Amino acid sequence: MYRYDEFDAAFVRNRVAQFRNQVDRRLDGSLTEDEFKPLRLMNGLYLQLHAYMLRVAIPYGTLDSAKMRQLAYIAERWDKGYGHFTTRQNIQYNWPKLPDIADMLEALADVGMHAIQTSGNTVRNVTADHFAGAAEDEIADPRPYAELLRQWSTDHPEFQFLGRKFKIAITGSDNDRAVTGAHDIGLRIVRNDAGEIGFTVLVGGGLGRTPMVGKVIREFVSVGDLLPYVEAILSAYNSYGRRDNKYKARIKITVHEEGLDTFRDKVEERFAEIRPQFTGVDQEVLSAIETHFASPKWRDAPVDAFDATYGTDPVFRSWADTNLSAHRAPGYAIVSISLKAHGATPGDASADQMRVMADLAERFGHDELRISHEQNVILPHVHKSDLPLVHTILKAHGLATANIGLASDIIACPGMDYCALATARSIPVAQDIATRLDALKIEHEVGALKIKISGCINACGHHHVGHIGILGLDRAGVENYQITLGGDGTETTEIGTRTGPGFAYDEIVPAVERIILAYLDLRDSEDETFLEAYRRVGMAPFKNALYGDSLKGSQARAA
Amino acid sequence: MSRRFTPKVVTANDLLLGDVIYLTEQDTWTRDHSKAELIEDEAHADIRLLFASQQAGAVVGAYLADAKPGPKGPEPVHFREAFRARGPSNYAHGKQVDARA
Ligand code: SF4
Numbered sequence: 001m002y003r004y005d006e007f008d009a010a011f012v013r014n015r016v017a018q019f020r021n022q023v024d025r026r027l028d029g030s031l032t033e034d035e036f037k038p039l040r041l042m043n044g045l046y047l048q049l050h051a052y053m054l055r056v057a058i059p060y061g062t063l064d065s066a067k068m069r070q071l072a073y074i075a076e077r078w079d080k081g082y083g084h085f086t087t088r089q090n091i092q093y094n095w096p097k098l099p100d101i102a103d104m105l106e107a108l109a110d111v112g113m114h115a116i117q118t119s120g121n122t123v124r125n126v127t128a129d130h131f132a133g134a135a136e137d138e139i140a141d142p143r144p145y146a147e148l149l150r151q152w153s154t155d156h157p158e159f160q161f162l163g164r165k166f167k168i169a170i171t172g173s174d175n176d177r178a179v180t181g182a183h184d185i186g187l188r189i190v191r192n193d194a195g196e197i198g199f200t201v202l203v204g205g206g207l208g209r210t211p212m213v214g215k216v217i218r219e220f221v222s223v224g225d226l227l228p229y230v231e232a233i234l235s236a237y238n239s240y241g242r243r244d245n246k247y248k249a250r251i252k253i254t255v256h257e258e259g260l261d262t263f264r265d266k267v268e269e270r271f272a273e274i275r276p277q278f279t280g281v282d283q284e285v286l287s288a289i290e291t292h293f294a295s296p297k298w299r300d301a302p303v304d305a306f307d308a309t310y311g312t313d314p315v316f317r318s319w320a321d322t323n324l325s326a327h328r329a330p331g332y333a334i335v336s337i338s339l340k341a342h343g344a345t346p347g348d349a350s351a352d353q354m355r356v357m358a359d360l361a362e363r364f365g366h367d368e369l370r371i372s373h374e375q376n377v378i379l380p381h382v383h384k385s386d387l388p389l390v391h392t393i394l395k396a397h398g399l400a401t402a403n404i405g406l407a408s409d410i411i412a413c414p415g416m417d418y419c420a421l422a423t424a425r426s427i428p429v430a431q432d433i434a435t436r437l438d439a440l441k442i443e444h445e446v447g448a449l450k451i452k453i454s455g456c457i458n459a460c461g462h463h464h465v466g467h468i469g470i471l472g473l474d475r476a477g478v479e480n481y482q483i484t485l486g487g488d489g490t491e492t493t494e495i496g497t498r499t500g501p502g503f504a505y506d507e508i509v510p511a512v513e514r515i516i517l518a519y520l521d522l523r524d525s526e527d528e529t530f531l532e533a534y535r536r537v538g539m540a541p542f543k544n545a546l547y548g549d550s551l552k553g554s555q556a557r558a559a
Numbered sequence: 560m561s562r563r564f565t566p567k568v569v570t571a572n573d574l575l576l577g578d579v580i581y582l583t584e585q586d587t588w589t590r591d592h593s594k595a596e597l598i599e600d601e602a603h604a605d606i607r608l609l610f611a612s613q614q615a616g617a618v619v620g621a622y623l624a625d626a627k628p629g630p631k632g633p634e635p636v637h638f639r640e641a642f643r644a645r646g647p648s649n650y651a652h653g654k655q656v657d658a659r660a
Contacts, residue, residue, distance in 0.1 A: 026574075027574075027575075029615070029616045032615055033619050033620070047572055047619060049579070049642065049647075050577070050578055050579060050647060050652075050654070051577040051578055051653065052577035080650075080652055094647075095652065096577075097575060097577070098576070098577065099575060416638075416639060417648050417649055418647060422639075425642075425648060427647075427648065427649045428648045428649060474638075474639075477636075478638065479638060
């Protein structure tokens, strides 16, 4: 695991001390809110609907048991005993008090964590595949590159005041689990014909008000060219991007308005200028970083215990079938711990649960944990012989829900229960859909289905790339939910298509149910997933299931 | 006046705790929407908002929110204000707990 070097540690401590002072000055009246707000945002502190919210970065979603235990401690000591894991691999505390924030930041710094660059028009927390370093299908571990990018962008003088926030995601395998097609810059690790590792670089992806799929700006960028190339993109964006209109300031608009080829020319021009300034120091830094991400020493042991339990315990079998993924080391598995118990708030974990997960990581998981953008927690390296016991412990703490990748594994942003920008609630919609699916007992039959919910057009819940996407809006003073179908957040990124008119709060769960039942009716076979079926039959049958009679009714009235 | 003025309350967040507060007729702040001052006149609303905005040492982001009279006092009109007045829907945290206490 990467440890901050002395420079980082001093930098973070310094920022905490500065912020403590700034809070004091706000409280004694020497700073106005207008002066204070940008300072608190720089330290991850937002003012939400009901309280402040502290957003803590978990770089590339990687943490160890000590960090997880500290997150639990902070939740208990200064918040309401839980934390919310977000789609950006961050954790948010929903109830901190202003006078406590500096202490919370201090406690984070004790374990090398911070809340810097979780807000503002900077390069944000670089996100990565949550199976990094573990996945069987991985070409290379993306985290050393994510860390290199983090070090390079943290407090980079040229990029503290970008036109807008800037998000980079990186994946190390052909199966894109980091939604790289929906980021300002998406990096996909590939091998060229010579067998060398490099990156396919996508640019201009993003969700929000104007969703766009990232476009490949360069098929292959070598490892040595990575930083100068990314810097060239940022620099071209910084000089050509629009600053006249907040909604037009993202790089996706620059790329869209200028055209990919023109933008590429500008990037290449900048790259030619910048490249000579990178004399190899970055590569030395990278080598040093890489040593921190060396693989754990794998255990060579029989897996009989796993096989026996798998054969005899149907609850374990069901969990193993949905929540385990293939590991690159023989005898190992990747465990996804679902934070989506039916009816619970997606992404929330209590302090007790955090401690249980930390203990499991320490005892059985080479002391590693990951947070996924799908708001679950991962134990990336567990030997299969330990899984029956791991499962038993998870079960005892409400953490053994067997639904990873299924319809109740819903991504939902905080929505109008917390977020000041929201136009409607999303959490209770997710809770009710999951509860309903559990009552129907159909989700295992339905199979792979991603439902994603956002409480406003900003799309933190990634609704555009949900197989079923739900967007909560305010329509004339009532909550209204728009549905999109066919979105896809993987390497075949696709923006979902709207079904038609939205649904009221009490109509949205039945509407989703109708879509799912329609799919069960029309699929070719049990093997045809929802997304495949949608791609085959298109929108019409789902529209019919959603609006059938009412559409006919309104047409009849109109006639 | 050509348009009828929709009654308002002055609301903000508390500087220390961040929770939702309302301005009362007595120039104090309450956590309870029904104890807020219901302002029925536009000119008075401006004065009250100005007053609230000057209390920078206690409140953040004061604004006028639509409200209507109810049996126990002013009630929120828009659902956003109703949620602000009540607390989140997924846990009994915030106002709904404080109200019981
Ligand atoms: S999508 Fe909107 S409501 Fe949801 S967290 Fe983002 S800004 Fe808030």
